[in-house]
Amino acid sequence: MPELPDVESFKIYTRETSLRKQIVKVACPDKRVLKKISCSKIKKGLIGRQFIRINRRGKFLIFGVSGTPQKLIFHFGMTGDLHYIPQEAPREGLDRFTRFLIGFQNSHELRWINVRGLGKIYFLSEPKDIPLIREMGPEPFSLSKQEFRKLLKVHQNRIIKAFLLDQRAIAGIGNVYSDEILFQAKIHPKRKIKELSSSEISLLFQKMKEVLREAVRVRPPLGMLFGAGWLLNHRDKDMRCSRNGKHLLKKETIAGRSAVFCPHCQR
DNA sequence: ACGGATGTTATTAA
DNA sequence: ATTAATAACATCCG
Numbered sequence: 001m002p003e004l005p006d007v008e009s010f011k012i013y014t015r016e017t018s019l020r021k022q023i024v025k026v027a028c029p030d031k032r033v034l035k036k037i038s039c040s041k042i043k044k045g046l047i048g049r050q051f052i053r054i055n056r057r058g059k060f061l062i063f064g065v066s067g068t069p070q071k072l073i074f075h076f077g078m079t080g081d082l083h084y085i086p087q088e089a090p091r092e093g094l095d096r097f098t099r100f101l102i103g104f105q106n107s108h109e110l111r112w113i114n115v116r117g118l119g120k121i122y123f124l125s126e127p128k129d130i131p132l133i134r135e136m137g138p139e140p141f142s143l144s145k146q147e148f149r150k151l152l153k154v155h156q157n158r159i160i161k162a163f164l165l166d167q168r169a170i171a172g173i174g175n176v177y178s179d180e181i182l183f184q185a186k187i188h189p190k191r192k193i194k195e196l197s198s199s200e201i202s203l204l205f206q207k208m209k210e211v212l213r214e215a216v217r218v219r220p221p222l223g224m225l226f227g228a229g230w231l232l233n234h235r236d237k238d239m240r241c242s243r244n245g246k247h248l249l250k251k252e253t254i255a256g257r258s259a260v261f262c263p264h265c266q267r
Numbered sequence: 268a269c270g271g272a273t274g275t276t277a278t279t280a281a
Numbered sequence: 282a283t284t285a286a287t288a289a290c291a292t293c294c295g
Binding site for chain 3 (some may be wrong): 032077078079080097117118157158161162182252254255256
């Protein structure tokens with residue numbers, strides 16, 4: 001789940017729930033997710049303080065803290081969620097996998113839920129000390145079409161799916177949304193970038209922004225649905241192309257991930 | 268029971 | 282030097 005749109009909605013959610021509240025508790029039920037930092041150091045840095053800023057960079061969520069330059073940084077890995085909930089709420093369902101939590105003075109807590117334990121938590125002053133942040137490519141939402149064309153030029157020898165997935169090339173796009181973007185742009189995931197036409201690049205740029213923007217819009221108030229034309233509604237389900245119910249979607253390993261696409265519509 | 272899963276990284280191969 | 286494929290990480294789900 002946690003690709004750019006998901007982390008963006010975590011940002012909105014935590015800004016609405018967790019900003020400017022006195023932190024009174026920090027718990028780390030699973031130390032393995034803490035990177036180069038102990039639970040007691042995080043406690044020392046957070047307790048008695050407040051979150052004053054929450055930002056996103058790629059798939060990272062970054063919390064600025066009052067009275068210290070240190071920032072709390074979450075990466076969710078393959079699975080993740082955040083629940084702001086009364087502290088007495090039972091840890092059942094997904095909440096069983098709370099591997100880190102912040103308690104506030106109002107008796108609510110922010111639970112960092114990470115089913116598979118591949119997520120990571122950092123507490124440091126300089127986000128760029130995390131190699132992936134230091135080397136991360138530009139944010140899709142801040143790219144102009146001209147910059148996008150330049151970026152593709154730099155990566156012209158790669159296949160398009162690998163480019164979209166590479167955080168060092170462009171930030172925040174993961175497997176599901178890269179498939180969706182390519183489906184909507186009608187581009188086969190294995191196409192070489194240098195062989196894309198100018199109009200294909202234009203459409204790709206437009207669809208990249210549309211898909212990500214729409215996914216951010218659909219996410220937060222839980223339950224809203226993606227449009228009928230979306231590949232997302234069919235992958236892991238009936239595997240039928242939403243453009244023509246007769247075409248069967250294909251699943252193939254590309255750039256190390258299982259790509260789902262319509263061999264008929266995507267060329 | 269086995270394979271696969273929305274991510275990243277180190278290693279190996281091409 | 283680049284780029285792509287692979288395994289590994291941890292754990293749940295169908």
